[in-house]
Amino acid sequence: MGNEEDEKVIQSVPNEQRMISFTFDDGPHPEYTPELLKILQKFNVKCTFFVLGECVERFPHLLKSIHEHGHEIGNHTYYHLDLTQQSSSVIENEIISSEVLINSILGVTPTLLRSPYGLYNDAVLDIATKHNYTFCHWSEYLGLEDWTLPGVERMVEMMLNVKMGDILLLHDAGGDRKETMDAVEQVIPKLMDLNFNIVPLGEMLKSCSLNVKGVI
Numbered sequence: 258m259g260n261e262e263d264e265k266v267i268q269s270v271p272n273e274q275r276m277i278s279f280t281f282d283d284g285p286h287p288e289y290t291p292e293l294l295k296i297l298q299k300f301n302v303k304c305t306f307f308v309l310g311e312c313v314e315r316f317p318h319l320l321k322s323i324h325e326h327g328h329e330i331g332n333h334t335y336y337h338l339d340l341t342q343q344s345s346s347v348i349e350n351e352i353i354s355s356e357v358l359i360n361s362i363l364g365v366t367p368t369l370l371r372s373p374y375g376l377y378n379d380a381v382l383d384i385a386t387k388h389n390y391t392f393c394h395w396s397e398y399l400g401l402e403d404w405t406l407p408g409v410e411r412m413v414e415m416m417l418n419v420k421m422g423d424i425l426l427l428h429d430a431g432g433d434r435k436e437t438m439d440a441v442e443q444v445i446p447k448l449m450d451l452n453f454n455i456v457p458l459g460e461m462l463k464s465c466s467l468n469v470k471g472v473i
């Protein structure tokens with residue numbers, strides 16, 4: 258897998274079907290999540306949302322809406338703590354309390370986990386493995402840091418550098434996401450013109466299971 262140091266951490270999913278995945282972290286958010294769902298629906302594109310327990314607790318109807326639109330739900334923990342600074346019991350609680358909440362609303366247990374800030378250590382990976390999660394990072398080389406507000410044009414340009422199997426990290430909450438929304442709306446038709454196949458991360462992982470050494 259992409260990361261030679263730790264094969265448990267998924268950064269890309271090599272495939273020959275021109276698949277890429279868009280992932281949206283930190284939501285759901287009352288303004289941006291519905292706007293994003295509309296944009297994605299317009300292009301009939303399905304993505305993966307790494308949601309936070311604390312946001313799901315506040316906006317359970319938005320979690321339902323994401324799910325009903327056919328997108329995939331991933332676990333991004335409950336309070337978005339730096340897990341590398343927490344005890345094992347706190348790490349476990351951050352993951353499981355979010356999982357239990359998601360399950361109580363959707364009847365679905367997430368299988369993909371992304372840690373806050375992308376930070377992890379052996380304890381985090383061990384706990385993810387123990388609970389049958391695939392630990393998902395992203396294609397960091399793209400430099401897509403939407404939280405720095407690089408501008409719509411620059412974001413589109415960076416996203417057009419994708420390669421097959423890439424995992425794009427974006428956010429639908431946690432700050433001003435207007436640029437992200439606009440960039441996503443502009444880039445999706447361009448990526449489709451380039452014959453990229455935008456699919457949820459879980460789908461990309463499944464279709465490429467032979468190549469992937471995750472914590473599945």
Ligand SMILES: [Zn+2]
Pocket residue numbers: 282283333337372373374
């Ligand atoms: Zn996050």
